[in-house]
Amino acid sequence: MKISLNNSSFKKALQISLRIIKNNPQLPILNNALLKIKNNNLEIRATDLNSAIMVNVKIENKEKGKEGVYAINVGTILEYLQTLRDGVVFLNFTKDKIIVEQKQSKASFPLVDFNDYPDFKIEETEQKILIKAEKFNEALKKTTPSVATDDSRPILTGILFHQEGNLLQLIGTDGFRLSLSSLEFEGGWERDLVIPAKLLLEIIKDIEGENISLGFDKTQGQLWIRGEDRIVSIRILQGDYPNFRKIIPESFSLKITGDKEDLLFAVKQMAVFARQSANIVKWEIEKKKLKMLTQANFSGEGEVSVDINQEGDGLIVGFNFHYLLDFFNLVENGITEITFNGSLAPVVLRNKEDKNLLHIIMPVKLD
Template sequence: MRLSCLQENLSKGLAIVGRAAASRSTLPITNNVLLSTDEGRLKLSATNLEMAVSCWIGAKVEEEGATTVPAKLLTDFVATLPNDKIEIALSAKKIMTLKCRRFEARMTGVDAKDFPPIPKVEGGVSVKIDVNEFKKGIARVVFAAATDESRPVLTGINAEFDGGVLTLAAADGFRLAVYKMALAEPASQKVKAIIPSKTLSEVSRLITDGEETIGITVDSQKSQILFRLKNIELVSQLLQGSFPQYNQIIPQSHTTRSVIEVAQFLMAAKTAQIFARDGGGIVRLIMTPGGGKAPGRLSITARSEEIGDDQAELDAAVSGEESKIAFNGKYLLDVLSVLSEDQVALEVTGPSSPGVLRPVGTDNYVHVVMPMFVQW
């Protein structure tokens, strides 16, 4: 193998695939990155056996070939080189030499034949979606996925492709987030897949401003999924199992509805969480309807026996009866932090029923939070 490419391009490419390389593994070669020539370009690939990322960069290829070298070693070295042309050559003894201006390094490689094959996702169902909408959808659900491995399906995001709509849902037993978005290219048939939350977080990171659409393919066995961007492909294993029937969890009615400014609600939730951290995470909310010309209000309190307490009052358009509910402060902060709308509606039925948050002006996102049982 003999080729040359720009330091800037190689450094960017290694940063893209490097996170997929295993840091600790029983299979040492998964700590490596695969470099191979592919139709006049340099292809970089890395895998941890659950997820694989490939990236293509421009290169002047003089001699075809492939090798693998430690991902961290190569990434760290290339990142320190000057922004100039890098010449890469592979000897018969599998020693890879890199030259850039007056810098030169040699790295011992492992035969590319020993590298785990990158899965090819063919057949199945393929769709296309606007990247900005997809990134927004990931941000609004991924934090609600479970981190506890006791129920593996809950560590994933349930993706349902149905006609021209993609629905993403995440739940961890204490909260539920559901986001619907339009597909740029509809699905030929209805299909469900549980995508690891780490995979979707990585896809979101890989999306850049220059992209317009992202291609998604779920294979016919529903065991793997492929995300295709301009010069990047990510293949991931899918989680097997049945995702809970989450529609049954979403309350269909409410006795009190409060509409609050998101920025003020977020600020009050942040200050409450400072005290709630030492008070079991409990944040209490009291919704009081207005009377006459007086606006309704939302009272947010948190207290810790050792530190003190905090209270904030916000103007709110409250319809229905006065109501109380308590949430885990972190769950409230998580959802308010991802909203870009000006206002949010909080719908409750009582202190022992789930609370529902919906952005005002859109009907494609709903967030359900289970209440905490407290002494009032």
């Protein structure tokens, strides 16, 4: 069977499939992707038994009406394709190999027995929601930095999808800070779901199409997402997500506002010294000044003052500078509003240019 297709779209599709494949190196058959050719469409499928992806690529089929299914190892063929030029490549599938040709280059790769490859279907439920791909990506990017990266509490490696009124909220936390992004959507979200964050971000990255649709397949416990070029299915995380509403303060005893760039600048300065002293930056808020300082250690010490607007009594509070840096690096430039409830309660950070993001950081106890 002979087909031709664009090298760059082929490469891109294989790369996307690799994002799933690389999760499961211990099962040899899953190192392969399944290529299904039907009419003028090539479908590349990959799974790690928890998640699955199907990417579609347009092709020209020399033998109209002929269909075929093949399994190949993605790693080597992708490496080879990357050495070829952009433009058309020709694929010729024989009984036991696939021959790739472009101009004067030619290579062949062995086919794998696809009968061992697990069957999978991705069920798209009728109940689904529509969101703008761009907004979704942005919300994910702003939520993910707060998500736990270690496995000590697996549920916290996920992002909580929660509907609040007419907004879909994405919540990520590692137990020290929390991000909450809101975005508009069409349709109704059925229930709270926790989706593995890292995988979701990777699998959604560079998705094509303006709108994407999402739904939850209850019977299988899978979230499905469809874009123009791909459809993915992700196993949701099981377990109880902490009740985030309880730790979002309803009021505040102190509010400060300041320029984000000034604040970022100051935190960066303090980071130089804080790294050596338990990551702690001390904030002293008094009379419309925010003074940041670090404890003296062998690498030195620093302090810096930032002009702010202050509403409420002054306060001394400690932070892990990493969390501050993550937040200030994340948000747009503009006025940042920070509200406190004493030195031991979660601190709420917001940016006026970035109304869809709410960030919470738990302060550190100072000695």
